[in-house]
Every structure is written in structure tokens, then in C-alpha cells.
Amino acid sequence: MTETTPPADMADRIGRILAGHEATEGACLLVLQAIQREFGYVPAQALEPVAKALNLSHADVYGVLTFYHDLRWSPAGRHIVRVCQGEACQAMGARGLTEQLARRLDVGLDETTRDGAVTLESIYCLGNCALAPAVTVDGALYGRATEFLVLERLGTVR
């Protein structure tokens, strides 16, 4: 997924987000998070208006965008599976679970399937360490996760 056409009304929607943060101190991260909520990622075309509105340099905004693991500069797949790679989940077989899912979905970790259906992502602790291994499927948290559970969830939501 290299080329992405931004939505036509993008400038307006970004303008509205910026207007909503006019009075906020240190708003850059908040604005980028809001843009990602709006579009599912932060389009490159957003950097210029954000920098301008917040009186920052393009590099400042780019720096924030690239620092945080949450922020994406290209869209994810239609579904996002996150598999916890933290130690508590490792102790309960998270490495094996990740490999199984990667094989089944035919996708690498932190990549999106060729058909754009699923993004498989690593995450480091979901706070569900007593019910490891933990995963999320489209934001919903699951404990004692198995390959079957994840595929079933994807099947129902796909």
C-alpha cells in the first residue's frame, strides 16, 4: 500500500480539528492523534497545515509523527490484529502465536496482507498479563488468546 489518495474534503476536516485545538497548550500530539482518529492515519498533506496553525516547523511536526508507534503515515488494513509481545505473554506462548498467525494470514509482523484485509501488529503489553497471551482484534481485547480465537473473530468481522 504505497500510493494513497487522500479524501477530497481532507483540508476542511483538518481545519476543523485545528480549530478545535486553538486554545490548547502543546497541542501537536493531540492534533495528530485526532487526525489519525479521523482518517485512520496521518496523511502527509496534513503536516503543512498543522505546522502552520501551531506555529511549528515542518520538521517539528514530522518529528512528533515519527516518534510515536501509534501514529501511522499510511492506512492500515481493514482489520487490525495486535499481538502482545511483552514478557508475560511470551511466557504463555506469544512468540508461537505470532508465528502461527503470520503464517495463516500470510503476512509479516507489523505488515498488512496484500489484499489490504488485515494488519498484524506487535504491541508491548495490553495490561492483560494475568490472562496471557493477550491480543486485540479491531480494538477489542482478548485474553487466553489462541490462533483459532483470532481467526474466528476475523471471520465474523471480515
Next chain:
Amino acid sequence: MKSATFFVSGDSASVSVGADDLVRAITAEAARRGIEARIVRTGSRGLYFLEPMFEVDTEEGRLGFRPSGTMAECVAEMFDSDISPKARTCLGLMDDLPWLRRQERLTFERCGIVDPGSVGDYRYHGGFSGLERALGMEPRAIVTAITDSGLRGRGGAGFPAGVKWNTVLGAPGEVKYVCCNADEGDSGTFADRMLMEGDPFLLIEGMTIAALAVGAARGFLYIRSEYPAAIAMMRRAIDAARAGGWLGGDIRGSGSAFDIELREGAGAYICGEETAMLESLEGKRGMVRAKPPLPALEGLFGKPTLVNNVLTLAAVPLIIARGAAYYRDFGMGRSRGTQPFQLAGCVRNGGLVEKAFGITLRALVEDFGGGTATGRPFKALQAGGPLGGYIPEHLLDLPADYEALAEAGFMLGHGGLVVFDDRVDMLAQARFAMEFCARESCGKCTPCRIGAVRGVEVLDRIAAGVEPQKNLALLEDLCTLMTDGSLCAMGGLTPMPVRTALRHFPDDFRRSAAAAE
């Protein structure tokens, strides 16, 4: 039976294994029988190994039930037994469960019992009595109480809370901030999350008392984005507290003002480090700041700022309400009060155990934890998150106490305890520590930014059996360099899991080399 009141945890971990399905099963079966079911979504009791489970109000107290077959069968059988311990799936009275009764729940006394969305329920269970007292106290008297209680920071470093509060109180300046660190990035920890989802007003009360003590009118709560349920619950609670006059321009008619703004993290472990958190709160990259200046003097937006962990602030209301001595009487040595321990990983009974400091790790892992989840032999316990050491079986009799663990080369950190059975390869764990550091380093200093990458390479060579002696010596040098030369504990403590793995599990480092030959 005409009606019954059920308590089902709405905590995200409980929901992750089916608590919502349980609610549907209860509602459906009650409707079928014409019984009016009132369902309260509480937080979690921390009995995660028993989830999904539910409780029912009876004259004797709350009875617990835990499905063994289907949820519908369990619920039907529970009604058939007239909601009594005769039901096969009944756990008995919750208050009698040894796992809970043997704990000393101070911070978590209400969690799993109250309705976390209700100010009224919080008050009914003694909430806000600490704040009511604090409103009538001089700031200095509040700080003195915190100092006398012996409370230390629960975020990892164990810094005396009273000393920090005193610095912020004494710092010159009109504008000051209280920032609550709810980044809880350490793997194997979930106590902050559980508290925010299960007893959110306690954190609001603790932050407000802290603000009164140091003279702050604004607070920030920084919650990691991985915790959407905690974020939603805290937003709701902040709104409810404001509506009830517990936050805002004139707290309960006292003339004191304090309000809380919630900000969400964006998936960066380093933003749990307090100065990186402040940068992130300012909307910037989470780059660690050099100290001095201390955040207590020049913190958020350059103003004096009190930064404390969720559990540190959540211990405050009880200390003010019941007195410093009450809290101080729990614990050992210089570790006073209680610690919410989090049993995680390959452990049979995973969950939250709040106990006074001084309990042995063995008691936590074996008596509470019930050993490994798989029944296989225990191999290692990682205490204190990804920067914490790996503890072998023969050292489990160490007491959970900041000083005792530090002396043995380990740390308690935020109280996360991750159990591993004998399938774990400690070389792989050492490699993971370096890999995690490389991934999460803020990049400000070289020993951490470059050292961690080199560390992964060196460990890969050791695993491949390439000049093991030479590479082990290189690893040792690298660890020394990272420990001594890193600006913060990210790079400074990554050697702890590496070195403890090497020291206590040398076979795993030799076996890999031998296998390669």
C-alpha cells in the same frame, strides 16, 4: 425469588475472557424465569484466574459463581439452587475466599466491590473522606502526613513521596501542576489499569489532595493509549466528580480550585519516564530531559510539577483519612505500607495481590500464584517489568522490599511479577531486553541508542556459537557502558535482565553455543 442483584466485573481484562457474555447469560435466564435481575458492572477483584465469574448479593454476603461448563448452565444451576452454595459452580462467600482474605487491601479495598461509575457508591464506601479532611488542613500538614506515612513512589524508583511533595510545595511560582503518570508501560503490570477502571474516584481524590498540598490548580492525567477502557472510565469519573463539586473552581465550597485534564499517550514506552512524559504532555517527541532541573522545580511548561504514579496517588486518600501511622504500620524496613503485586505470565493463579512489603517472593508465586500455569517446573521470575531482573528459584525467599531486592541485584519496580516455566530460554530473554531497549530508546544518548543494537548483535553471535568467550566479555563491557553512561534508566537498567539472566542461568548461554558447534 422475585429479584436479585448481580455483580459482574466490567474490567477490560474480565471482559476479554467473556464477562459480557456472562451478563447476557444472566439476563436471559433471569428473564426466562421472570426474575428481575439488577446487574452492577463493578471493577475487577483482581481474581483474574477465576474470570469469567460473577457475584450475587445474599443475606450472608456476596456469593461467587464461576462457570465450569457453559455460562447458561452455570446460571441455570445457580437459580435452581436458590442462589446458594449448594450449586456446584459456587465459589462460596467472596469474603471467605482465602486468596482475598489473606491479602491486605488498602488501595484496592473498594475495587471490584463498588460501581466505578457512581460518586454516590464511592462515598457510601468511605470515598472522599480523605479529601474532606484535607480541605481543612494546611498544605504543610498534608505533606507532613505523607512524609510520615513512609509512602514511596510506586512508579518504579521508590522515591519518598513526601520529599518530592515538599520540594514542589516550596518551589517558587504561582502556577504549579500535578501530573499523574498512568503510562504503565511495564509488561507484567496492570494495577494502574485495574484501579482506574475499578475505582477511578480514588485516583481523582488522591490527585486533588496532592494539588491542595503543593498548591496546584491544574492536573494532567497521562494514560497510555493501550488502555481505552481506563481512558473512558476516567473521563466519565472526572466529569462526574466535576458535576458533584469534587473538582472545579470551588471544591465543595472550600474556595480551593483544582481540575484534571486527561491526555492520551501514543504508544511509546519511554513516555513513562517522567521527563519524557512531560515532553509528551507538551505535545512533543518523548525525549528524556537531563536532570537537573528537577521536574519538581521546572516541569510541565517549565513550571513546578509534581509527578507521581497512579498507585502512589491512590494511596494518599487513605493516609489522610486514617492517619500516617495506620499506613506506616504495614511493611518492613524502609518499605512502608502495602504494594499491589501483579502475578502474571505462566502462573496458575494470576491476578492482583495487595500485601504489606516484606512478603517473600515465594509466598507470592507459590501460595498466591499456585505455581506455574502449565504445572511444569518453575524456572524464573521477572520482577519489575522489562528493565527488571530474572530471579531463579533459589532466591525466591527474598522479601519483596525495595532495599532487599536491590541488594540482591534486582528491583521491585511497579510490582509486576512474571513467572516463566522451564520452557523459557534465558538467552532469548536477554536478547529481548536489548531488542526492546533498541525499539523504545528515545535516542538522546549513545550508550542506549547504539548500545542496545550492539547488544542484540552480540547476543545473536553468542547464540550462534561464534567466539562465545570473546562475545560474552564484550556483552559484559557493553552492559557496564550502558549502566554507567546512559542518561536515564531505560538504557541504564536494560543490563539488569541481561546480567541476571547470564549470572543465574549460565547454562542457557552455554547450551546455545554448544548446540551451534
